[in-house]
Amino acid sequence: MYYLSVKKHFEAAHFLRGYKGKCENLHGHRYEVALKVRANELDECGMGADFKVLKTSLGEVLQSYDHTCLNDLTPFDNQNPSAENISRDIYDKLKPVISRMGVELRGVEVWESPDSSVLYQPD
Ligand SMILES: Nc1nc2c(c(=O)[nH]1)N=C([C@H](O)[C@H](O)COP(=O)(O)OP(=O)(O)OP(=O)(O)O)CN2
Numbered sequence: 001m002y003y004l005s006v007k008k009h010f011e012a013a014h015f016l017r018g019y020k021g022k023c024e025n026l027h028g029h030r031y032e033v034a035l036k037v038r039a040n041e042l043d044e045c046g047m048g049a050d051f052k053v054l055k056t057s058l059g060e061v062l063q064s065y066d067h068t069c070l071n072d073l074t075p076f077d078n079q080n081p082s083a084e085n086i087s088r089d090i091y092d093k094l095k096p097v098i099s100r101m102g103v104e105l106r107g108v109e110v111w112e113s114p115d116s117s118v119l120y121q122p123d
């Protein structure tokens with residue numbers, strides 16, 4: 001089994017509704033996002049999946065968040081743009097795209113800062 005990972009980032013503002021503390025105020029993050037993929041076999045180039053193709057797919061999803069206020073976007077107009085909800089939203093959008101490549105999406109990790117992240121990995 002081969003476990004591949006690629007990382008990209010986006011910049012966005014958000015605020016957490018109902019949060020008691022500074023994060024209830026509008027503020028920004030440089031979000032780092034990693035997608036984790038499992039490949040059972042290698043192609044003729046010795047790759048489970050091309051990093052370049054994986055990064056393009058991740059970038060296409062992250063583009064819709066970049067330089068926005070996340071709270072203005074669906075589904076974050078209805079649920080808080082926490083790292084938990086962001087990682088699940090990215091996972092749900094990427095799942096069918098990654099499946100078509102013949103590999104399995106195993107998880108999405110979102111860092112709000114260098115020391116805080118959430119890994120979304122459905123059972
Ligand atoms: N489980 C989660 N906890 C928190 C989230 C989250 O998405 N999931 N988000 C926040 C806020 O977005 C906040 O901006 C980050 O909080 P925090 O790490 O406390 O803030 P700093 O980066 O400024 O770190 P300091 O250690 O306070 O300097 C909060 N919690």
Ligand SMILES: [Zn+2]
Pocket residue numbers: 014023027028029112
């Ligand atoms: Zn925040």
